[in-house]
């Protein structure tokens with residue numbers, strides 16, 4: 517049933533969050549007002565303002581009732597208030613959501629679900645606002661209880677290697693939930709920078725600073741009790757952490773490669789004995805590896821890249837919802 521599928525995204529989240537959209541509570545049969553805006557029953561509906569007016573079966577074999585308004589005489593379907601209203605194949609939504617977060621490309625999803633690739637992109641556009649709503653609800657519910665976060669960036673590209681993108685990411689390491697992310701354009705490095713200048717006439721603008729500000733503003737809005745923030749020793753991180761989390765303790769960790777160079781044999785042994793000694797940002801790095809495996813566009817040496825940074829942001833948001841589904845402390 518199409519209408520049940522839409523519930524999947526809005527179902528109760530286990531643990532601390534009890535997030536329910538209006539749609540879950542409201543049965544679609546309970547039509548509260550007339551959909552016709554010029555009708556008197558649109559604003560002030562009376563009980564039983566509509567009556568049955570036939571039914572039809574959709575292409576997917578779902579029987580749908582139609583009703584008629586007593587005021588204006590307009591007819592409407594029972595699922596008019598559903599968020600899947602107007603979709604010809606609402607039953608694909610659930611599988612599509614899972615496939616998007618399981619390392620499948622858009623074309624492969626389209627082929628598997630036997631729909632057009634355009635449909636997949638349209639459904640992603642349809643899904644995005646619900647995911648955003650749900651992520652905000654997630655942060656509102658648990659944001660104040662989080663004290664320890666990790667922050668780092670990962671790199672990918674849009675359409676070509678000459679146009680790299682940076683994804684600043686904040687996670688809660690204890691539960692491995694994504695709290696926030698952003699997508700920023702950065703300039704190509706090394707010999708690719710030279711090639712970029714030959715191919716493109718316009719310089720590539722580095723958006724890292726703006727994206728850090730956007731991300732940290734978003735996080736500080738919901739997580740007000742952060743006490744420890746772990747990053748590596750990039751100077752830009754120190755500035756942004758000082759600006760947005762002046763009271764939190766900033767733990768800047770040497771990157772693994774640098775640390776291995778510096779560490780003497782004696783300390784190395786000691787470090788190895790502690791669980792997280794070798795790679796203190798292990799959880800975030802592990803998380804990034806998981807992202808690369810689960811989102812097709814983030815894979816290394818791949819051809820299935822996103823054409824626009826906004827599309828990548830959509831995929832990341834959907835993945836955020838997917839991975840934050842349950843909150844187990």
Ligand SMILES: [Zn+2]
Nearest residue numbers: 550555585588
């Ligand atoms: Zn009416």
